[in-house]
Amino acid sequence: MAATETVINIEDIIKITPINEEKAEEGTEALYRGIKLKVARSGNDKFAAKFTRLSKPIKSSLEDDSVDSKTLENVMCESLAGTVLVGWSGLVINDQEVKYSDKFAIALLKNDRDCRRFIQKFSDDINNYLNAEEDDIKGK
Numbered sequence: 001m002a003a004t005e006t007v008i009n010i011e012d013i014i015k016i017t018p019i020n021e022e023k024a025e026e027g028t029e030a031l032y033r034g035i036k037l038k039v040a041r042s043g044n045d046k047f048a049a050k051f052t053r054l055s056k057p058i059k060s061s062l063e064d065d066s067v068d069s070k071t072l073e074n075v076m077c078e079s080l081a082g083t084v085l086v087g088w089s090g091l092v093i094n095d096q097e098v099k100y101s102d103k104f105a106i107a108l109l110k111n112d113r114d115c116r117r118f119i120q121k122f123s124d125d126i127n128n129y130l131n132a133e134e135d136d137i138k139g140k
Contacts (some may be wrong), residue, residue, distance in 0.1 A: 018131040027086040028129060030122045032115060038087035038100075042123035047083035054078055077116065081105035084123050 025046075027038035040046075054075045061067040082102040091098045091108075098104055109116045122128060 017126065019126070019129050020131045024129045030119070030128070032118050035091050036089045037085065037119065037122075039119055039123050039128070040084050040086050041129045042084060042120065044083060047079055050083050051075070051079040074110070077106050077109035080109055080116070080119065085109065085119050 019041075024041035025044060027040040030037045030039045055062060058067050058071060058075065062072075082105060085105050085108075087100045088105075089100075091100075109119070
């Protein structure tokens with residue numbers, strides 16, 4: 001082997017899906033009813049850790065499927081805030097701009113089920129987190 005050749009270990013680089021890791025972790029813009037939401041990819045490490053921590057008190061009822069839906073909804077909303085829903089702009093209520101915070105994100109996710117469903121669906125769509133050159137391949 002020549003001195004200038006580099007050995008590439010395929011196991012270290014093999015990948016088919018060209019995910020933009022920055023978009024996946026930090027969020028990408030999603031427009032919902034005129035509001036710009038910043039949404040990270042579902043199942044990210046921050047979400048998993050937060051959901052695990054918040055669901056510990058209800059672990060046994062999750063396992064035997066006896067957890068009440070309101071409790072599970074609260075855990076889910078709190079887990080999504082700051083990990084999947086990571087920002088917004090243009091949210092105005094009563095003529096007052098509402099700046100993003102985890103506290104307000106939890107309230108939005110609890111109070112607006114349709115917005116929560118939009119965020120969850122958007123965060124699950126791999127196409128929202130691909131590298132820019134992939135848009136050309138998929139015909140966007």
